[in-house]
Amino acid sequence: xxxxxxxxxxxxxxxxxxxxxxxxxxxxxxxxxxxxxxxxxxxxxxxxxxxxxxxxxxxxxxxxxxxxxxxxxxxxxxxxxxxxxxxxxxxxxxxxxxxxxxxxxxxxxxxxxxxxxxxxxxxxxxxxxxxxx
Amino acid sequence: xxxxxxxxxxxxxxxxxxxxxxxxxxxxxxxxxxxxxxxxxxxxxxxxxxxxxxxxxxxxxxxxxxxxxxxxxxxxxxxxxxxxxxxxxxxxxxxxxxxxxxxxxxxxxxxxxxxxxxxxxxxxxxxxxxxxxxxxxxxxxxxxxxxxxxxxxxxxxxxxxxxxxxxxxxxxxxxxxxxxxxxxxxxxxxxxxxxxxxxxxxxxxxxxxxxxxxxxxxxxxxxxxxxxxxxxxxxxxxxxxxxxxxxxxxxxxxxxxxxxxxxxxxxxxxxxxxxxxxxxxxxxxxxxxxxxxxxxxxxxxxxxxxxxxxxxxxxxxxxxxxxxxxxxxxxxxxxxxxxxxxxxxxxxxxxxxxxxxxxxxxxxxxxxxxxxxxxxxxxxxxxxxxxxxxxxxxxxxx
Numbered sequence: 283x284x285x286x287x288x289x290x291x292x293x294x295x296x297x298x299x300x301x302x303x304x305x306x307x308x309x310x311x312x313x314x315x316x317x318x319x320x321x322x323x324x325x326x327x328x329x330x331x332x333x334x335x336x337x338x339x340x341x342x343x344x345x346x347x348x349x350x351x352x353x354x355x356x357x358x359x360x361x362x363x364x365x366x367x368x369x370x371x372x373x374x375x376x377x378x379x380x381x382x383x384x385x386x387x388x389x390x391x392x393x394x395x396x397x398x399x400x401x402x403x404x405x406x407x408x409x410x411x412x413x414x415x
Numbered sequence: 416x417x418x419x420x421x422x423x424x425x426x427x428x429x430x431x432x433x434x435x436x437x438x439x440x441x442x443x444x445x446x447x448x449x450x451x452x453x454x455x456x457x458x459x460x461x462x463x464x465x466x467x468x469x470x471x472x473x474x475x476x477x478x479x480x481x482x483x484x485x486x487x488x489x490x491x492x493x494x495x496x497x498x499x500x501x502x503x504x505x506x507x508x509x510x511x512x513x514x515x516x517x518x519x520x521x522x523x524x525x526x527x528x529x530x531x532x533x534x535x536x537x538x539x540x541x542x543x544x545x546x547x548x549x550x551x552x553x554x555x556x557x558x559x560x561x562x563x564x565x566x567x568x569x570x571x572x573x574x575x576x577x578x579x580x581x582x583x584x585x586x587x588x589x590x591x592x593x594x595x596x597x598x599x600x601x602x603x604x605x606x607x608x609x610x611x612x613x614x615x616x617x618x619x620x621x622x623x624x625x626x627x628x629x630x631x632x633x634x635x636x637x638x639x640x641x642x643x644x645x646x647x648x649x650x651x652x653x654x655x656x657x658x659x660x661x662x663x664x665x666x667x668x669x670x671x672x673x674x675x676x677x678x679x680x681x682x683x684x685x686x687x688x689x690x691x692x693x694x695x696x697x698x699x700x701x702x703x704x705x706x707x708x709x710x711x712x713x714x715x716x717x718x719x720x721x722x723x724x725x726x727x728x729x730x731x732x733x734x735x736x737x738x739x740x741x742x743x744x745x746x747x748x749x750x751x752x753x754x755x756x757x758x759x760x761x762x763x764x765x766x767x768x769x770x771x772x773x774x775x776x777x778x779x780x781x782x783x784x785x786x787x788x789x790x791x792x793x794x795x796x797x798x799x800x801x802x803x804x805x806x807x808x809x810x811x812x813x
Contacts (some may be wrong), residue, residue, distance in 0.1 A: 316442070318454055318661065319462045321752045322729060324781070342729055344461050344752050345453065345661045386698065414437065 283311040286377055290353065290393050291402035297324045297377060298353045307353060308381040309341060309372065311404045317343040320372040325361035325382055332356055332385060334392055339382065341372060354392040356385035430478035431575050431639040439680030441659060447547025449479040452659040464662035468623050472581035473658035474646055477622075478634065479546035482558055487538030490600040494538045500793040501559050501702060502532060502542075503685065505695035509534040514602050514618060516693050519555065520703030524684040524710055528552050528675055531620055533604055543614075545675050559702060575639040579646060580627030580666075582797075583653040588628050589648040592617065601626070604733060610642045614772075624670025625797055665751050669795035671721065671762065677732060677748040678719060678762055684710055687764065688718050716741040716747065721792035722776065726785040730761035730778045737777040737784060744769070747778060753794060760794050762788065 289297045295313035299306045314320065322342040332338040332352035339350045357386060361383050364371055372380040387393070427450035436443065441452035454461045467473045478640070487493035498506045503609055504517035511534050519527040528548045533541040535733035544552045544597045561569055579588055585596050594617055596605025609630055632642055638796035647655055673679045678688055683706055685694045724730060736745035749763030761778070769776060771792050775792065777784040 315456070318442070318460050322727070324728075344665060344754070347729075347731060413443065 283377070284289045285399040285403055287399045289377070290396035290398060291405075292351065292353045292396060293405065294351045295406075296351060296353050298393060298396065300354075300390065301388065303387045303390050304359070305354065305356070305385050305387055307379045307383050307385060309350065310402070310406075311376045312409075313348070314373050314380070317341065317346060317348055319344050322370045323362075323365045323369050323372065323382065325365070326358050328358050328360055330358045332358060332383075341369075341382075350382065352385075353373070353396055354385070355388040356384050357388070359386050360384040365414055399401065428479070429636050429779045430476055431636045432478065432643055434475045434636070434764055435643055436476065436657075438787050439657060441657070446479070446660055447545070449546050451479060452476070452657070454659040454661045455657045458656035460657065461661040461665065462754045464656060464658040465665050467654065467656045468581045468658060468662060468666055469626055469755055470582070471654045471787040472579060472621075472627075472650055473662065474650065474658055475578040475658050475663060476506040476575075476581065476643070476644070476654070477578045477629070477663075478575045478639075480576055481544040481546065481552060481569070482574055482576075482631070483542040483544060483553055483753045484535075484559065484568040484570050485542065485556070486566050486568070488564035488566060490564050491538050494540055495746055497560040497563035498532060498540050498542070499698065499701060500563065501556060502530065502807070503694040503703065504532065505698040506532060506534070506540070507698065511536060512603055512605060514620060516602075518679070518690065518693065519552065519620060520685065520701070520707075521681060522702060522706060522708035523681075524686075524703040525681045526675070526679040526683060526685075526688075527555050529673055529679060531618075533616075533618065543576075548675060573634055575632045575634045575642075576629060577632065577642065577646065578621055578623075578625040578627060579650075580621045580658075581625050583650070583655075584625070584627040586599045586653055587646065587650040587655060588617070588630075591645060591689040596628070610645045612638065612642070620674055623666040624672065624793065624795060625666070649671070653770070664749075664755055667754055668749050668751055668760065668762070669753050669793065671793040674749060683764075686710055687713055687717055687719065715767045717737045718767045718770050719748070719762055719769055720765055720770050721794055722747075722750075722761040722763055722778070722787040722793075723790045724759035724761070724778070724785060724787045725775070726787075728764070728778070728780040728783070728785040728787075729759045730780065736763055736765055737779050739777075741784070743779075745776070755795050762792075765789075 289299050295310045325339040334355045337349040361398045427445045436452040441455045446454040449642040485494045502517040507679045513532040517532050518529045531543045592607045592609045599605050599619045600727045616802040620629050730750035734747040735743045738744045745765035747761050747763045753760045774789040
């Protein structure tokens, strides 16, 4: 799956799509693939604060629990309501319908420090090389 | 291979089928010091693999399991006496060609490991043990059989072990062997030609709660890869798929089969684990018996129960069970969403006063109290009647 050029990415495999001070956050295709069948997502309610580098929720697959880290700081505007009944959307459309939260950014400039698509692709290529060594 | 060293901190060991798993692009994990496939995206992943085993047939590489052969020395009876001494089930009840579930215990009545004991001959036993405890087990067996007239051999690296599991396992293996599989009952075994390999051990055993077989092949890579491919080819018409340790875990958990360091360990005794029916106190002396006798009189302080989550959330290994006041009263040993039941299930140690089905227990999940209820186990039991199904289908065709 291609990694959208307009997104930014973290080393913990979250993506963020920001426009002005509003952003959507999800986990990457690489992350959903590593997790396997997603069965549960626990996300913060609207109005909660998230802090860059701190966990804001969990995504669980059959075999594992994975904490999700906020790429940036801000206030949650919405958590994806579709995931309550269809958490597997995170597997089928991680960069689209499987988004996790929408956030009003405290410091929109934080986004600039994250990896772009090319840097992220190089980062996961390195990971995959390690795994197959 | 680096047998003899602690497996956890060294380079993970590989089974003879490692290259096959990597060619299939399986997701690999370090399991007890072994580089093993956890799931195969090409099979559809964990849940698909799980369902394949429940409804059809799946193929597992379980070559990481260890194998210890115990044979009598100069005099008949030495091996029998040794295995009676080191395991809790009654080996004298095993006929040749029969196997049973058992365990090796410490003097405290807690677990060295659980084990399947196969009686290969009057004076010849094969103990199949866990991967993560291989070195510990073999050393323990050697140490504790010293006073017996027997020979102990570590055959762990000599075998590639394949598990063919599911209601169609018999149909797949039938195509590849001259052995009469229908004469092999559950927990019995035979020897036959499999994929041209004479005298192959074929056991009707497994760790999935389904009907199935485990076969033991020579561990050379070429043979292992050839048989793996031939099983998959023969199973194609039944929808066979390679299955990883992820599905193996959810399958065994639904069937309430114990996993070492989870439901059983060196801190948990036989009564607590609820494995009474495999522990034969009346057979005479064995390691752990004295402590178990005392423990039985003292009574239980905790017992293993099955739980079904009521609130949203999945209880995982290590999560605490809480009472109304928020005090820890027990601990979860294994938990997962059950692909067969579509419920979140778990096993946990709790005080015996809470073991009645219907009892509500709180599980602490990320600082929140989530309600679960005690349910009877196993969570899943396979439908018994293969023969009844055949009768029904033949009636339908009339």
